[in-house]
Amino acid sequence: MLEQRIQQHFIDSADLKYQAAQALSHPIAAAVQAVLACVTSGGKVLACGNGPSAAEAQQFAAFCVAGFERDRPELAALALTADSTLLTAPTGTTAQDAAQQFARQVRALGQAGDVLLALSVSGNDASLLAATEAAHERDMTVVVLTGRTGGKLAALMRETDVLISVPHDRAARVREVHALVLHCLADGVDAQLLGEQENPL
Secondary structure (H helix, E strand, O other): HHHHHHHHHHHHHHHHHHHHHHHHHHHHHHHHHHHHHHHHHHEEEEEEEEEEEHHHHHHHHHHHHHOOOOOOOOOEEEEEEOOOHHOOOOOOOHHHHHOOHHHHHHHHHOOOOEEEEEEOOOOOOOHHHHHHHHHHOOOOOOEEEOOOOOHHHHHHHHOOOOEEOOOOOOOOHHHHHHHHHHHHHHHHHHHHHHHOOOOOO
């Protein structure tokens, strides 16, 4: 019984990835172009997310700086989730104050031409909504990875932004596809910078 349950996770994950491939390839390609335009013009990627999505934001920043599967010069990226001092600094007593944890960093570090990469399963995280608004104030492009409808983040998207909505409601499945999307982004940027190449296993 347990083994069947485990196998079903693999089957469900594979099915979703197969179904999402065609729907998400266009917005992922648009996100690759946005990141590429940013880093080749001297800009940087600021990545953020809450909970498990925070770890994915840090991983993408690491792909940019340390490389993905090929050697290349470092690309400027920073995970806004990585500084525990900033994230826990006293900011006020209201939930609205607490929701500014990423927005403050975007306002401090973001510049026109930079990219904000925001990851949220629901698309309704107050801290990501505030970060997106701060990015727009700085004339940054916003790339959002979310689930199903995109939630409130979808409503904030501008024409120059990119929304990548995984067509599923279950958080675990959405995060699995988010991980693959980040791999596609990193690989796509490398392919555009360095040319097509088969990578060794």
